[in-house]
Amino acid sequence: MNCREFAGIVIDLARNQALDTTQRTQALLHAELCIHCAARLAEERAWLANVRLVAIEINRQEAPTRVEAALLTALRAQRQPEPMRKPYTVNAAWLSWRWAVVAMVLLLMAGLAGIAWRSSNGAAPSQEALRVATPLPVSTPPVFAAQVVATPEPMPARVKRRAPQQREARSSVAPSSETAAPFYSLVEEGQMAPLESGRIVRIEVPAATLVQLGVPLTEATLTQPMQADLLLGQDGLARAIRFVPHTPNTRTPE
Amino acid sequence: MHNVPFTSDEELLRLLAVGDESAFTALYRQHQPPIYRFALLMSGSAMVAEDVTQEVFLALMRDAHRYDASRGTLGAYLYGIARKQVLRSQSRNHSHVSLSASAADENEEVPTLIAADDPLHDCARREVILRVRQAVLALPAKYREVVVLCDFQELSYAEAASALDCAVGTVCSRLHRGHALLLERLRTLSNADAPWRDVVVRCLT
Numbered sequence: 001m002n003c004r005e006f007a008g009i010v011i012d013l014a015r016n017q018a019l020d021t022t023q024r025t026q027a028l029l030h031a032e033l034c035i036h037c038a039a040r041l042a043e044e045r046a047w048l049a050n051v052r053l054v055a056i057e058i059n060r061q062e063a064p065t066r067v068e069a070a071l072l073t074a075l076r077a078q079r080q081p082e083p084m085r086k087p088y089t090v091n092a093a094w095l096s097w098r099w100a101v102v103a104m105v106l107l108l109m110a111g112l113a114g115i116a117w118r119s120s121n122g123a124a125p126s127q128e129a130l131r132v133a134t135p136l137p138v139s140t141p142p143v144f145a146a147q148v149v150a151t152p153e154p155m156p157a158r159v160k161r162r163a164p165q166q167r168e169a170r171s172s173v174a175p176s177s178e179t180a181a182p183f184y185s186l187v188e189e190g191q192m193a194p195l196e197s198g199r200i201v202r203i204e205v206p207a208a209t210l211v212q213l214g215v216p217l218t219e220a221t222l223t224q225p226m227q228a229d230l231l232l233g234q235d236g237l238a239r240a241i242r243f244v245p246h247t248p249n250t251r252t253p254e
Numbered sequence: 255m256h257n258v259p260f261t262s263d264e265e266l267l268r269l270l271a272v273g274d275e276s277a278f279t280a281l282y283r284q285h286q287p288p289i290y291r292f293a294l295l296m297s298g299s300a301m302v303a304e305d306v307t308q309e310v311f312l313a314l315m316r317d318a319h320r321y322d323a324s325r326g327t328l329g330a331y332l333y334g335i336a337r338k339q340v341l342r343s344q345s346r347n348h349s350h351v352s353l354s355a356s357a358a359d360e361n362e363e364v365p366t367l368i369a370a371d372d373p374l375h376d377c378a379r380r381e382v383i384l385r386v387r388q389a390v391l392a393l394p395a396k397y398r399e400v401v402v403l404c405d406f407q408e409l410s411y412a413e414a415a416s417a418l419d420c421a422v423g424t425v426c427s428r429l430h431r432g433h434a435l436l437l438e439r440l441r442t443l444s445n446a447d448a449p450w451r452d453v454v455v456r457c458l459t
């Protein structure tokens with residue numbers, strides 16, 4: 001027997017099983033002559049001793065009695081005759097009806113928001129969009145500000161591009177302040193589907209409204225109408241808002 | 255109710271199919287301990303082992319007809335279900351894969367681990383047990399399940415192959431590879447700064 005053959009049977013040799021007498025004798029002879037294979041056999045035997053130690057500990061453990069009790073309860077429930085399950089069916093039907101109503105309401109809201117978008121396509125500030133689509137006129141803390149600031153830019157395809165000179169003019173007055181202004185979330189985490197795509201709509205709103213929505217403004221600006229960017233999600237609902245510093249010629253996007 | 259002390263698994267399953275509680279109890283009491291221990295060794299968590307045991311017997315209750323005696327013993331069939339449940343549970347909660355100090359604590363509920371007469375000897379034994387279980391849990395699942403079935407549950411290669419739905423040759427080669435990894439791991443764990451020593455220190459207090 002060579003080392004390779006020995007390695008193939010060393011586990012069975014250590015266990016003293018599944019080997020005929022000839023194989024076993026040859027393997028033991030090889031181990032007497034080969035230090036490497038003798039060490040491997042010793043390791044296997046030590047492993048088996050350790051396994052027995054663990055087995056003694058493990059064999060005292062069983063599932064708690066509550067598992068058997070729970071299973072017997074399940075078995076009894078499974079045996080219940082058909083009429084006992086009827087309320088379940090009624091309940092399911094009522095649930096699906098309720099879901100249908102929820103879906104209809106959501107579709108209606110999305111449709112209204114879509115109309116609001118189209119009507120706001122131009123100079124008119126989309127106050128209506130804000131009114132229709134903003135579900136939460138509460139002062140939500142800006143918990144999502146960091147994420148939202150990063151998301152509007154990756155979806156430029158649906159955001160109208162501004163004329164180069166407009167961009168230049170704006171940047172000379174308020175360099176990068178518009179893009180740097182953080183978005184303030186209008187919804188709680190988990191309240192809406194994740195933002196997959198969206199659109200930014202420039203609006204003009206009373207400063208007090210912005211304050212209501214959680215945007216911090218100084219007292220000096222509270223009396224003026226303010227420009228803001230409203231981030232609408234793929235469902236047409238407002239997700240976040242940001243304050244646009246008031247500068248000449250920046251009333252609305254093109 | 256039937257009295258079913260010496261009935262075969264097939265007969266018990268037939269009775270279970272018509273909702274016989276005592277048949278279910280007999281099957282459960284016979285097959286639950288090895289299934290629970292298999293899940294415990296595979297996951298290192300008593301909680302996972304309990305969940306897996308429950309799922310295995312719920313599946314048996316629901317789909318007893320799926321068992322085909324010509325393909326292996328009922329025990330092997332149940333190991334097959336348990337194995338899938340363990341893997342599913344670990345993909346849900348990866349933290350159960352390693353036997354951490356907290357997982358070890360979970361098993362401290364076993365009172366026999368606390369020796370009254372010779373705490374030093376008991377701690378040495380406990381040290382070995384922890385090392386071995388940690389090494390087993392560190393194995394990739396395909397080797398771990400073979401090692402648990404063949405070494406700890408003492409299934410034959412053919413029974414393990416039936417449980418794992420693979421060839422006997424696959425079981426043998428995985429067992430050899432698993433042992434090679436285990437022995438290597440145990441050599442590493444023998445280092446003085448092995449993390450499990452923390453657990454041993456706590457044991458002495």
Ligand SMILES: [Zn+2]
Pocket residue numbers: 002003004006030034035036037038
């Ligand atoms: Zn050799």
